[in-house]
Amino acid sequence: MIPRILIAGVGNVLLQDDGFGPHAIDRLHAEYEIGEDIELLDLGTPGLDFVDYLVGRDVLIILDALSSGGEPGEIFTFDRQQLNERMPNMRLSAHQPCLQETLFTAETGGVCPKDVLLVGIVGANFEVTTQLSASMEAAMPRALETVADTLRRHGAPLRRRNKPLPLKSWWQEPAVEHAEPIR
């Protein structure tokens, strides 16, 4: 069964605040018990293959860094309608990741979730490093609360773990020791 709710973190963990999405997925996994109707996915910087992960979902929550629109650390949300109104006018690189186009392609293919919400934090720096900026770190708990609120509205409340799990972030820790066979 495909869980009806997808929480997708998008962004590049190698480019500092651009990695907000994957970082946030890691925190959600560590800090909350995730029910069977929810799937957490770190999708990196997907192109149109984003569409493939939308099949069979009712609710999509996208976690992504914002490049403008406010002060670093400010949180904004956008629903489907608001995203729709910001459709770009031309694609020069055929693989330019573009959220609106992903959603539109999903709609054309009949697989777009009914409810879509983007939760974003305005980034401060996008340098080549795996450490989030201080303003992004500081805003993270409120962003996760926003996600939890949204899930409550969709009848899938999250329960905070008594004791958080360790973060999985392979980009911080040497990953080789953890390598396990794929089954």
Added chain:
Amino acid sequence: MTTRINIDPVTRIEGHLRVDVEVDGGIVQKAWASCTMWRGIENILLGRDPREAWLFTQRFCGVCTTVHAMASVRAVEDALRLPIPPNAQFIRNLILINHALHDHIVHFYQLSALDWVDILTIPRANPKAAASLAESLSDWTNNSDKELAAAQDKVKGLAASGQLGMFASGYWGHPAMHLPPEVNLIAFSHYLQALEYQRKALQVVGVLGGKTPHIQNLAVGGVMNAINLDSQAAMNMDRLYSIKSLMDEVIPFVQQVYFNDACAIAALYPEWMTYGGGVHNYLAIPDLPLDAQASAFDLPGGVIMNGNLSSVKTFYTAADTEFRHAVTEDLTHAWYKGDAPQHPWQGETQPQYTDFQENGKYSWVKAPRYDGSPMQVGPLSQILIGYAQGHPLTKKWTDLALAKISAIGKRKVTVNDLQSTMGRHVARAIRCAMLSELAAKHWDYLVTNISRGDAATYNPPKFPDGEIEGVGTHEAPRGTLSHWVVVRDGRLSNYQAVVPTTWNASPRDERGQPGPYEMSLLGNPIADPEKPLEVLRTVHSFDPCMACACHTYDPDGKPIASVKVL
């Protein structure tokens, strides 16, 4: 009178590809390709464990994750001269093949078909006439008039609602769009079906790789897939057959739909086989190794210079000695410190931004050169090289494509006509058809080898003291990819990725030689400078992937690109 057209993405961070062209008499006379985003991302690897480099490199790009992971482990294995077990080769090959099937299908239908297919003519099409046309072109079973009428209703619905979404931004009604409405309808119907079939190919990658988009099963020395035919928890016959049944659905879609559509569109746009060739030097790397030592391959590699197929040179290994020594990157016109060409093992990536200077530095892309020459990479290169070598699988599908295009267009088309904008699309479809055959073949190799009782998938690496160098190559969907590593005392001391789009989007070099995008735009007609559809057609035919790094949503709703006529 000369008109200058500047096509520029204007987002703050993503900034990808900018193209400037000078047009005189309705024809492009000069062109500059510039990448406006810094790609110094390799620097993050310095000092790290070479065994985990692939985890980082597969985050270079969101579309080409798998290919960067593969080139990375191959580079470290090359430095160690470490063979990998045959099962590991076949599992990797199946991942690479299915990733490429997915990638080529998406590129043709979702990312470039709308440069040629005018959506807004579809409501005028006659679905019955379209169905009989489609049936005359292919045995595909989903071409009924009912299927086509449903696709037509979809377009009518979008048009009526005024919610054309991304279709709202197409250059519809442009004088360079001239397919009959019925052909546009067939292509759009396949656009919808392609969404489903490309997904099945990606599912194969997911089953073998543990997860997509970032596969988990690689290791320097092989793969981490546990093979045990008697265990429910490991790679067993059930799992192998689940992959096979997915591939059995994708293969006919590629051979009966994609291949035929590419041939039909090429036949109906014959003028696009007469320009857009650009740099006629071609480079491809042999790939899909067939044994532990990687001494034989199912995809051909080599070099062709000056478009002369009889001059073809053959690479017999994936990191041919000549290739190792011939590659340099020139920084004269790139925003990096230095101006002399550097070999990737000595390569440096120190930014020096100057603003766009037409005669100075103007791009974040370095200029890769092969023995000092610019090279075109991608499916067209591989097809021409294989054809020139008489590679049987390449010849079979290329001859079939040429015959089909000639028959539909009622005009004889030869292999040399492929050296053009449309030729790149046809070559990609030929390669995809070849790969669809190889998908079944490599599945057989894997199953046969496992059935013999071989379950090995991994040879553990050992790192010597001192310095070693390696190059890992992969003939990726967009062309030759190479990762160059230097390892000192078990840690990475240099890492350079020379990616396909760097070869193709290369700026000029110290001798002033333009790169393939720049050359390919020369001579293209421009019907309307405000709507430079022709420029997009030629650039998209390379399947550009400039988005090698960054993904940030820009809520200000600025358009992704602007067209300025200066």
